[in-house]
Amino acid sequence: MTENLTENHHIPESPSLYAKHKKVYPQAITGAFRTLKWKVTAAIMAFYFITPWIRWDRGEGEPDQAILASMSLRRLYFFNIEIWPQEIYYLTGILVLAAVGLFLATAMAGRVWCGFTCWQTVWTDLFVWVERKIEGDRNKRIRFDQGSWNLDKIWRKSLKQFIWIVFSLLTGAGWIFFFNDAPSTAMNMLTGQGTYEEYGFTFLFSATTYVLAGFAREQVCIYMCPWPRFQGAMFDEHSLIVTYEAWRGEPRGKSKAQNIGDCVDCNLCVNVCPTGVDIREGDQFQCIGCALCVDACNSIMTKLGRPLNLITYDSVSNQMARERGDEPKKRLIRKRTIAYSILLSAVVVLMAYGLLNRSELEINVQRDRSPLFVQLSDGDIRNGYTFKILNMINVPQTYTLAISGLEGAKLSVIGLGKDPVDTVTLDVEGDTVATYRVFVRAPIETMRSQFEDMEFILTNSETGEVVRYDSRFAGPVR
Numbered sequence: 001m002t003e004n005l006t007e008n009h010h011i012p013e014s015p016s017l018y019a020k021h022k023k024v025y026p027q028a029i030t031g032a033f034r035t036l037k038w039k040v041t042a043a044i045m046a047f048y049f050i051t052p053w054i055r056w057d058r059g060e061g062e063p064d065q066a067i068l069a070s071m072s073l074r075r076l077y078f079f080n081i082e083i084w085p086q087e088i089y090y091l092t093g094i095l096v097l098a099a100v101g102l103f104l105a106t107a108m109a110g111r112v113w114c115g116f117t118c119w120q121t122v123w124t125d126l127f128v129w130v131e132r133k134i135e136g137d138r139n140k141r142i143r144f145d146q147g148s149w150n151l152d153k154i155w156r157k158s159l160k161q162f163i164w165i166v167f168s169l170l171t172g173a174g175w176i177f178f179f180n181d182a183p184s185t186a187m188n189m190l191t192g193q194g195t196y197e198e199y200g201f202t203f204l205f206s207a208t209t210y211v212l213a214g215f216a217r218e219q220v221c222i223y224m225c226p227w228p229r230f231q232g233a234m235f236d237e238h239s240l241i242v243t244y245e246a247w248r249g250e251p252r253g254k255s256k257a258q259n260i261g262d263c264v265d266c267n268l269c270v271n272v273c274p275t276g277v278d279i280r281e282g283d284q285f286q287c288i289g290c291a292l293c294v295d296a297c298n299s300i301m302t303k304l305g306r307p308l309n310l311i312t313y314d315s316v317s318n319q320m321a322r323e324r325g326d327e328p329k330k331r332l333i334r335k336r337t338i339a340y341s342i343l344l345s346a347v348v349v350l351m352a353y354g355l356l357n358r359s360e361l362e363i364n365v366q367r368d369r370s371p372l373f374v375q376l377s378d379g380d381i382r383n384g385y386t387f388k389i390l391n392m393i394n395v396p397q398t399y400t401l402a403i404s405g406l407e408g409a410k411l412s413v414i415g416l417g418k419d420p421v422d423t424v425t426l427d428v429e430g431d432t433v434a435t436y437r438v439f440v441r442a443p444i445e446t447m448r449s450q451f452e453d454m455e456f457i458l459t460n461s462e463t464g465e466v467v468r469y470d471s472r473f474a475g476p477v478r
């Protein structure tokens with residue numbers, strides 16, 4: 001049946017959804033944006049490779065790495081600030097800041113994050129720089145790749161791969177140092193005494209760097225990264241994006257005829273593009289906003305003595321204004337950017353307030369569920385609690401524990417005497433969580449219902465800081 005159908009009817013072939021990869025050979029270019037990109041790259045490299053080695057004295061027995069996300073200690077250290085797992089909301093705050101900051105930057109100047117600071121762009125840029133130094137600039141590299149294998153090709157390709165691998169290994173290890181003490185971890189790994197996890201993660205991150213920056217390159221931005229798919233929601237017609245000013249560039253051409261625009265169709269803007277985009281065809285999601293085509297075109301305009309910025313940061317509304325013959329305006333301050341700025345400021349203020357008023361003492365109480373209560377021989381009711389004290393100061397502290405809200409109630413703590421008392425003194429080592437078993441007993445006459453509200457009050461004997469914890473006291477059904 002199927003055979004008959006195909007024999008008698010012409011079934012149109014559906015177009016292939018597969019596009020063959022065309023290797024991009026970005027040409028070197030100099031200019032204002034290229035210089036800015038190098039400066040940003042230098043800052044990112046310095047942050048990535050130097051910060052884990054900065055030391056910060058926190059006292060005896062404490063890690064002395066200024067920035068450290070210690071998995072074993074379950075702490076995040078940032079100079080003087082020490083974030084405990086219970087304070088994970090600070091990390092959430094940082095992620096919210098990063099997201100809103102990205103929205104604001106995109107609303108103002110398009111994909112500046114992608115073009116200048118995204119680590120895929122930065123590392124790819126460095127890998128391409130190495131390639132260019134060893135194999136030559138664009139045309140030479142194209143010829144080199146198309147040429148047959150000889151000794152020169154073998155050693156240049158090998159040298160490039162060797163440098164890429166070394167740089168990938170440094171990158172992989174650099175990531176590990178943010179999570180472990182950098183000097184001792186480096187020494188252990190170099191002397192073969194590192195842990196399986198350290199070697200394993202270094203290999204994983206090194207391999208990822210090598211593949212993504214060395215081979216996948218612009219394909220990560222075009223096919224793998226989700227950001228280009230929804231960044232359009234952050235733009236509006238006033239956002240500045242890298243744009244070809246078609247109104248003065250077209251009709252393009254190399255001739256000197258009078259009605260020809262400023263674009264001489266030299267293709268340099270396409271040749272320098274790291275994603276192989278022709279920006280003259282309009283805004284495209286493959287464009288990462290690196291502005292290298294701006295430098296390229298400006299170099300041509302300078303040579304020709306024509307006005308600069310045929311390709312420039314411009315907005316859709318300005319282009320439309322020019323078409324109407326109106327004066328273009330830059331509108332950085334508008335509803336969208338104001339809203340993002342307010343949100344950004346609010347998160348910054350909230351986080352700063354939280355950090356400045358941060359308590360270095362926290363308690364966590366869990367009431368026993370089984371049994372809910374015990375009736376003692378004298379008729380009193382007793383409840384058991386697991387009482388945790390987080391001393392976030394790195395010196396031992398002494399606290400006084402009391403209860404309120406439950407008439408006639410007394411306390412006792414396992415290991416600190418059996419007699420019920422009004423207050424009890426608890427010692428906690430510096431920078432630790434201490435767990436105590438606490439019993440509260442109260443006369444049965446106190447119970448007006450099956451559950452009575454009560455409050456634990458913990459006071460730091462030295463600083464006077466008080467932390468309260470609402471809890472309940474259970475008794476028989478009434």
Ligand code: SF4
Pocket residue numbers: 242269272273274275276277278279286287288289290291292293294
């Ligand atoms: S079109 Fe221009 S701004 Fe966009 S990625 Fe290419 S060089 Fe960068």
Ligand code: SF4
Pocket residue numbers: 244249252262263264265266267268269270280296297298300310311
């Ligand atoms: S670099 Fe400028 S002049 Fe050359 S093709 Fe691109 S837009 Fe035209």
